[in-house]
Amino acid sequence: MIIVMEQNAxxxxxxxxxxxxxxxxxxxxxxxxxxRTVIGVIGDTVGTGVxxxxxxxxxxxxxPILKPFKIASRKYMPEGSVVKVGNVEIxxxxxxxxxxxxxxxxxxxxxxxxxxxxxxxxxxxxGSAFKPRTSxxxxxxxxxxxxxxxRKVKKETGMIVETEVMxxxxxxxxxxxxxxxxxxxxxxxxxxxxxxxxxxxxxVIIKRGMSATIRExxxxxxxxxxxxxxxxxxxxxxxxxxxxxxxxxxxxxxxPVLKQETHxxxxxxxxxxxxxxxxxxxxxxxxxxxxxxxxxxxxxxQPEKALCDGPxxxxxxxxxxxxxxxxxxxxxxxxxxx
Ligand code: PEP
Ligand code: MN
Numbered sequence: 001m002i003i004v005m006e007q008n009a010x011x012x013x014x015x016x017x018x019x020x021x022x023x024x025x026x027x028x029x030x031x032x033x034x035x036r037t038v039i040g041v042i043g044d045t046v047g048t049g050v051x052x053x054x055x056x057x058x059x060x061x062x063x064p065i066l067k068p069f070k071i072a073s074r075k076y077m078p079e080g081s082v083v084k085v086g087n088v089e090i091x092x093x094x095x096x097x098x099x100x101x102x103x104x105x106x107x108x109x110x111x112x113x114x115x116x117x118x119x120x121x122x123x124x125x126x127g128s129a130f131k132p133r134t135s136x137x138x139x140x141x142x143x144x145x146x147x148x149x150x151r152k153v154k155k156e157t158g159m160i161v162e163t164e165v166m167x168x169x170x171x172x173x174x175x176x177x178x179x180x181x182x183x184x185x186x187x188x189x190x191x192x193x194x195x196x197x198x199x200x201x202x203x204v205i206i207k208r209g210m211s212a213t214i215r216e217x218x219x220x221x222x223x224x225x226x227x228x229x230x231x232x233x234x235x236x237x238x239x240x241x242x243x244x245x246x247x248x249x250x251x252x253x254x255x256p257v258l259k260q261e262t263h264x265x266x267x268x269x270x271x272x273x274x275x276x277x278x279x280x281x282x283x284x285x286x287x288x289x290x291x292x293x294x295x296x297x298x299x300x301x302q303p304e305k306a307l308c309d310g311p312x313x314x315x316x317x318x319x320x321x322x323x324x325x326x327x328x329x330x331x332x333x334x335x336x337x338x
Pocket of ligand 2 (some may be wrong): 102103295309
């Protein structure tokens with residue numbers, strides 16, 4: 001159940017509602033929006049007297065939520081949430097472009113790509129130090145060494161940086177080096193990892209598992225949010241279907257569905273969906289047209305030499321040509337890409 005406070009409700013009103021929630025043996029989650037405070041009630045509210053809350057001072061409305069995801073639900077925050085990282089807002093009017101290599105390979109590689117994508121208009125640098133590879137014989141990433149490179153490049157370029165965390169034991173270390181942590185598709189239902197990410201004070205991008213439903217993605221986000229971290233960004237990266245012409249099938253429909261069902265920002269990763277750099281631009285444009293709040297694009301200055309995902313990495317030149325097209329699509333749907 002969600003308790004929506006009146007616009008002029010004060011701290012005393014909020015405090016009394018919380019006391020009452022706790023007195024019922026339930027837990028509360030407070031969200032202080034720009035307009036009003038909303039209190040999520042967690043636990044079994046059946047028989048707790050919804051009407052009792054409704055008549056408390058400062059309470060405007062009590063909304064029962066029957067869906068299994070509560071904090072992530074749009075009802076929890078009808079105006080939509082905005083995830084702020086540094087001077088960038090994800091979920092606002094701007095479509096935030098995140099770009100960079102699949103894997104961090106060297107100082108020179110990351111810095112070259114970072115400078116180029118920044119120059120083209122990317123706000124956030126992506127790059128993985130821990131790689132979840134299908135084969136154990138493939139490049140597994142540079143580990144902490146890669147994170148050190150990322151930190152250096154962040155300092156040098158002033159970019160916000162994001163990376164994947166695979167192992168629950170690495171969460172504090174990774175959170176120390178980067179601005180945004182990413183859960184890869186293969187870990188979307190690693191519930192212990194999700195719970196741990198719920199305890200940190202950094203935004204988390206959670207990618208849809210390649211065989212996960214939209215509902216399962218929302219519930220995975222709920223795992224993180226339930227622990228207290230509400231700065232969650234959902235990412236559609238393509239799902240497994242019978243089609244093999246692309247690496248995965250981009251589920252563009254997931255964007256409007258997720259935007260309707262949740263208040264969380266939704267981004268698109270066209271690279272892992274396409275699996276081929278020739279198709280990345282079209283999928284990226286489709287994502288923006290569908291209402292995505294951001295894009296996560298793999299870019300490499302020498303994709304033929306890339307240690308991971310070279311075939312789907314667009315060149316720095318392709319990326320710089322794509323950006324004006326993305327700006328035009330964004331403008332057509334009332335959004336902006338700076
Ligand atoms: C990645 O972003 O590099 C990645 C491994 O993607 P996914 O988890 O979507 O396969
Ligand atoms: Mn990749």
